[in-house]
Amino acid sequence: MLKAYADHWGLVTGASSGIGAEFARQLAARGMHCVLVARREDRLRELAQELEAAHGIRCEIVSADLSQPRAGRELLAEVSRRGIEVELLVNNAGFGMVSSLEETDVGRALELIQVNVTCLTELTLLVAKEMVHRGHGGIINIGSVVSFQPVGYMGAYAASKAYVLNFSEALWAELRPRGVTVTTLCPGTTRTEFFDHSGVPGWAERNHGQDVTSVVRTGLAAFDAGRPSVVSGWTNYLVTLAARLATRATVVNWSLSIFRPRRT
Numbered sequence: 001m002l003k004a005y006a007d008h009w010g011l012v013t014g015a016s017s018g019i020g021a022e023f024a025r026q027l028a029a030r031g032m033h034c035v036l037v038a039r040r041e042d043r044l045r046e047l048a049q050e051l052e053a054a055h056g057i058r059c060e061i062v063s064a065d066l067s068q069p070r071a072g073r074e075l076l077a078e079v080s081r082r083g084i085e086v087e088l089l090v091n092n093a094g095f096g097m098v099s100s101l102e103e104t105d106v107g108r109a110l111e112l113i114q115v116n117v118t119c120l121t122e123l124t125l126l127v128a129k130e131m132v133h134r135g136h137g138g139i140i141n142i143g144s145v146v147s148f149q150p151v152g153y154m155g156a157y158a159a160s161k162a163y164v165l166n167f168s169e170a171l172w173a174e175l176r177p178r179g180v181t182v183t184t185l186c187p188g189t190t191r192t193e194f195f196d197h198s199g200v201p202g203w204a205e206r207n208h209g210q211d212v213t214s215v216v217r218t219g220l221a222a223f224d225a226g227r228p229s230v231v232s233g234w235t236n237y238l239v240t241l242a243a244r245l246a247t248r249a250t251v252v253n254w255s256l257s258i259f260r261p262r263r264t
């Protein structure tokens with residue numbers, strides 16, 4: 001379990017915006033120093049200045065492209081060089097793709113798997129080993145409401161988040177007796193830049209997405225309680241229950257209507 005937030009270090013990937021930036025804000029408000037990781041260094045610097053001024057904590061920024069092979073190892077090596085011991089890892093970095101088969105960029109799909117699955121796994125396992133050795137620490141991995149079902153036109157993303165949930169819950173059971181908590185936060189539609197970059201701009205605004213503040217609060221509350229996973233929002237939770245009660249064919253056929261490409 002986490003010894004404390006104040007005066008310990010949290011590492012947040014995908015921290016330049018959205019859920020990642022909000023995790024950094026709420027952790028800083030608890031007195032936690034933050035390592036902020038993303039590609040957009042200018043945004044990281046702005047966020048670091050904001051958090052240091054508001055909460056009197058320390059921030060380190062690392063500009064990194066986690067779609068590259070061995071990015072996780074290189075990131076942790078850099079953090080170690082700076083003399084930082086990670087007490088909490090938040091694996092938030094990730095992206096989605098919404099497209100028909102004909103329009104799918106295969107290279108982009110493989111980058112998605114690298115960021116959402118491979119790098120997350122690399123960071124989780126390496127950091128968890130250090131935490132087990134110390135006997136304390138925690139990891140929050142970001143899944144999704146689609147972790148519980150296949151989604152047409154978003155197959156690679158939904159599959160990657162199913163992996164995150166299953167992998168993380170297995171580690172929760174394995175590491176809990178050894179002092180390390182692993183919690184998976186599964187948001188539904190959230191008002192961030194995610195859908196704009198995934199190929200369906202404006203989706204969150206049109207579909208009453210949650211705000212990042214409540215999503216992160218839900219995740220941290222579940223983590224503090226030692227829960228293996230949590231779905232943010234009652235409506236989203238009911239959707240995951242319905243997906244588990246229906247047949248898998250019914251669920252995936254229903255999903256086709258959500259992101260079906262428009263024909264011209």
